[in-house]
Amino acid sequence: MKMLVLLWLLVPTLALGMTLEELSEQLRSHAVVRGSFVQEKHLRALAQPLVSSGRFVLAQEHGLLWLLETPISQRYRINTQGVARWHEQQWQPVPQGGAAAQQRLFLAALGGDVAALQRDFEITLIESDTGWRAELTPRGALLRQIFAGIQLIGAEVVQGIELQEQSGDRTVIRLQAEPATTLAPAEQAELDQ
Amino acid sequence: MISNDRSQPAPVRAALQQPLPLGTLAIVLLVMIAAAWQWRDGPPLSTDLTALLPTLEQTAQEQRAQQRVEQRLNERLLLLIGHDQRSHASALAEQTATQLNTCGCFEWVRWQQQPDLDKVGQQLLAGRLALLDNATRDQLLHHPERYLAQRAAALFDPFSAGGVVAPDRDWLGLTRHISLPQGNGDIAIDATTGAVTIEADERIWILAEARINTTSFDVAAPVAVRDAVALARAQVTAGGGELLALGGVLYAAAARDQAAAEVAWVGGGSVIGIILLLLFAFRSPRALMALLPVSLGLVCGAVASVGLFGEIHVLTLVLGASLIGVAIDYPLHYLSKSWLTKRQDQQHEDAAPQWHSLTALRSTLPGLRLSLATSVVGYGALLFTPFPALTQIAVFSIAGLGGAFLVAVGLLPALLAGTRLQPASRPLALVAAIERQRRRLSSRQQISLALVAALLTAYGIARLDSSNDVRQWIRTPPELINEARRIADLTGEQPTSQFFIVEGEDVDTVMARSRALSERLAALTEQNVLSSFRSIDQFIASPAEQLQLRHALAKLSAQFEPLIAVGIPAEQLQAELAVLQSTPLLTPDQALTGPLGEPWRDLWLAGSSDESPAALVTLSGLNNGSVLARLAGELPGVRYVDRVAALDAALDQVQWRALLLKAIATLILLALVALAIGLRPAMAIVGLPFAAALLAAGALGLLGQPLTLFGLFGLLLATAVGVDYAILIHERVGGMVVSLLGVVVAAVTAWLSFGLLALSQTPAVSNFGLAVTLGLVFCVLLAPWAVPSGELRKSCE
Structure with a gap:
């Protein structure tokens, strides 16, 4: 009897049956995703989170522009050359060092690059009425010393990322994004520069 | 007859x-x-060329330095295991490590970096003054306002989540400017396996390192190591991959x-x-x-x-x-x-x-x-x-x-x-x-x-040409030379037996001289005289420099505005500054004992009670030794040691x-x-x-x-x-x-x-x-x- 209940519970997921590959395909089907973000950094030591907001443009072929507007203005770019910061009227490469892995991780999460994420994380995909939720658990001891877990939520595109660190700090990023087909010439120029 | x-x-x-x-x-x-x-117990054969060479007149310090450098050249075995697919490469690397471990001729075989991040974090915090990279120290000394503005922005940088040290333990973010030893730009650490990987030629290469067991070092060791490497190579090749090896012992x-x-x-x-x-x-x-x-x-x-x-x-x-x-x-x-x-x-x-x-x-x-x-x-x-x-x-x-x-x-x-x-x-x-x-x-x-x-x-x-070249005493097989060249291309590692020794009456003098040498070497690296060098001052600042930085930081409290503006409480910033003011200065000896010091340990010759300290500067990819010999002549307390010459x-x-x-x-x-x-x-x-x-x-x-x-x-x-x-x-x-x-x-x-x-x-x-x-x-x-x-x-x- 218990067995039957279990089986019945399993049915809806099986019926909806979206695989990671399909999700990845769906997320990557948009050549360009453009929108705004709000980021909250919940630090153990602070009663209030550090809140920031801005806009972003993600293009499958070109990379990511991350434009922080409040509380301070700062522009970041990730493309094949790595991470750069707009500083003194030019893009300056940010030394990768130990942070390179995090940068790649962030880009993969935002762009739905499941293959890249699967290399380092076990991914559990849960579907809901409004979309889906992916729970990422680090595979290796090294990452597990840093991240307790990562969650992605979304529908047509990724709508939220939550990074939980072992220290207890949390970063929540909410995205309001729309798929688009082309980059504005200015955006493309910045990304390909 | x-x-x-x-x-x-x-x-x-x-x-x-x-x-x-x-x-x-x-x-x-x-x-x-x-x-x-x-x-x-088998043929008592020796292949150690140095045993046949005349002893050179060297100071005790120089001899110790020479030993260090040779030890590193002879006891280290560098391996690269490559495959088209990452998962296969790490499987092959693991298999190779296991297989090499069974031969008993290695003290350890390592292909995964599994640092204890707690310990690393502790050393980073304790070394905030001593281990800070040069560019950041300069900025703090001369343009602290720029540093603080950048730090405020970095707190909102989405890419910097998940540091080893949590932000509230280091509001000023100094631990993020302590450079970890890195080779070429293409070298990365695989987040899951901890493998040091290099992506090149559409392949993933995993860097493994082994230390040859010297406690039971006998004349058969080179052969045992060579056989173990040959076996590992055969297995990796059978698995569709490729193995490259470099080590003095293979030449022997x-x-x-x-x-x-x-x-x-x-x-x-x-x-x-x-x-x-x-x-x-x-x-x-x-x-x-x-x-x-x-x-x-x-x-x-x-x-x-x-x-x-x-x-x-x-x-x-x-x-x-x-x-x-x-x-x-x-x-x-x-x-x-x-x-x-x-x-x-x-x-x-x-x-x-x-x-x-x-x-x-x-x-x-x-x-x-x-x-x-x-x-x-x-x-x-x-x-x-x-x-x-x-x-x-x-x-x-x-x-x-x-x-x-x-x-x-x-x-x-x-x-x-x-x-x-x-x-x-x-x-x-x-x-x-x-x-x-x-x-x-x-x-x-x-x-x-x-x-x-x-x-x-x-x-x-x-x-008649009657000059001598000790390198003629041995013929290095072209396969080994070729392999060494490929490893040099992939990792930037091209170890040489030439090195500098920097001496002085105290730690500060040695560090200052080492810094002066590094500046000159950096310029020569640009001119392709050598491809890179390792020097202790790349790891740690001299006590005098640490003190100078501590004084500069004391004046920082007046400039906290950008951080306070984004929501960092002023009292927490002041408390951190107080901690930094009481952080003890570190000597190279102290800093080298921590996990971050491991790759630098061979560069420091701590002075005992009757001996002054000295530092080594090792070189990679040397193209023109005579320039370096001249350089040593221009700098006090710096000697260029070229045993071959x-x-x-x-x-x-x-x-x-x-x-x-x-x-x-x-x-x-x-x-x-x-x-x-x-x-x-x-x-x-x-x-x-x-x-x-x-x-x-x-x-x-x-x-x-x-x-x-x-x-x-x-x-x-x-x-x-x-x-x-x-x-x-x-x-x-x-x-x-x-x-x-x-x-x-x-x-x-x-x-x-x-x-x-x-x-x-x-x-x-x-x-x-x-x-x-x-x-x-x-x-x-x-x-x-x-x-x-x-x-x-x-x-x-």
Whole structure:
């Protein structure tokens, strides 16, 4: 009897049956995703989170522009050359060092690059009425010393990322994004520069 | 051709009844037992080139530094395991590590970085002042407002989540500007496996490192490591991947393999050649017994070397194997007297005295003794060179020749007793014909020949390059060089044996000097003089710099506005500043003990109570050493250590010293020979080989070959052997032609061994072989002049 209940519970997921590959395909089907973000950094030591907001443009072929507007203005770019910061009227490469892995991780999460994420994380995909939720658990001891877990939520595109660190700090990023087909010439120029 | 004739003369019968010489047998047996005992745990072979090199004058500090650098070169094994797919690459890396661990020749094998991030975090926090990178320190000193503005922005940087140190423990973010050791830009750490990966040529390469187990370091270690690597390589290849390996120990193993192969084919080749020659010349299988003294002599040489030095270097063994060609001379001297019977057979058919071992020995013994004495004096000179390589070869040779002589004189005649030799007559006729031609030369013809030879020799010697390059002592197989180059391309690691040593009376001085050197080296790196360098100041600032930074930070509290504006409480910032003000200054000793210090530990030589501290700066991808040597001259307390160049210079010196010793030895030789046979013939006997050596040196020059230390040694050896030949001719036991033929046979056996050495792939060995071969050619050509023509005419009449 218990067995039957279990089986019945399993049915809806099986019926909806979206695989990671399909999700990845769906997320990557948009050549360009453009929108705004709000980021909250919940630090153990602070009663209030550090809140920031801005806009972003993600293009499958070109990379990511991350434009922080409040509380301070700062522009970041990730493309094949790595991470750069707009500083003194030019893009300056940010030394990768130990942070390179995090940068790649962030880009993969935002762009739905499941293959890249699967290399380092076990991914559990849960579907809901409004979309889906992916729970990422680090595979290796090294990452597990840093991240307790990562969650992605979304529908047509990724709508939220939550990074939980072992220290207890949390970063929540909410995205309001729309798929688009082309980059504005200015955006493309910045990304390909 | 062997017959036991009952109608033998009385002395022969007496000899036949004589029991085997027990004394000699006992000695031979003892030597064999000693050899067996010495080789009980496998061959006591050494491949360590440094054991053969002259010791350089170095300070204790420099020696320690040298040891460090060499240790790193020799004990480290670098492996790259590549595959098209990441998961396969890590599986293969894991498999390789497991497999290498089973061989027991490694202290550890590591392909995953599994740092304890708690400990790393603690060291980062404690080292915020000391380990901060230079650019950030400069910014804090000169533009703190820029630093703080950037820090405020970085708090909102989405990419910097998940640092090792949580933001509230380091609001100023200093721990994020402590540079972790990184190689090339393409090197990354795989977040899941912790593997150090390099993406290149559409492949994922995983970097693994192993430390060779030195506690049980024995001479077999290089071979064990090489075999383990070969096995791992086979497995990785079978798994569709590729393995690259780099380590000093692999070079040692290759040198050893090659030496073993050369000993085998030089030794084997000359033995086969000598067997054929003996069979052809003496037409009796019994004549092969002449090889007995040779082989026992080699055993004696090896036993003496191992006994004296604890082990025998492969280079000694290779050169020693060629000693066969000299040791065979002792039995040949009296075997060749069998032609005497041949000659008299032709002249008086009835009265053909049989060749008999003991009578032949008795007639040649004075010459044999003299020739052993001259050889021992010749090699003995080399004992006094400050050069372990020559000393070892001298010991090997003296003991080897002594052993061969003992067996040739004490044992062989008894074994050959009753043997009658009927040698081939054609060689005798040939030599006789040549000798007739030579005697027809008029004095004028002889003088003009001598003039032409002298001119050519002078021209050749003027062209002779006599410089030494210690790298010629070994031949590095091209596969290893190629692999090292690929590893250098992928990792930027191209270790060199050259380095800088930075000294000073205290830590601050050493650090300041090291910083000055680093600045110059950074500029030279841009100019491609070298590809990179490692220096302690890249890891830690001097106590003075730390103090300066602490003072600068104290003034920071007035400039916290950007951080406060984004929501960081002012009191927390002030509290952090207080912690930083009380953070103790770190010495390199302290900082190196933490996990971050591990890759830098070899660079610091902490001063003990009676010694001042010193730092090493190691180099990679060096293209122009002379620039660095000049640089060291311009900076106080900085020395450039280039052992290879220093050794080359030392070898040049040894070369002159060896020549001087040889000159002294020649005088002793002259006295020795003069005592035995009178001064005038002694001059000819010693002078002819000397002239032959000059001719050979000239020939080397004409051939465009250098005369290295080993070549010089070869010429010295040739003169020692040449003196033997001259003595043989001078003694003329059995007449001029028989003696000449004896010399020719002896020389052919020598060419068979030394000539083969000339084909060696190790430049030093081949130079030696060529020098000996040429020297002996001229010795044989000049040998007939050991008898003054007047005397010769008299003897013929």
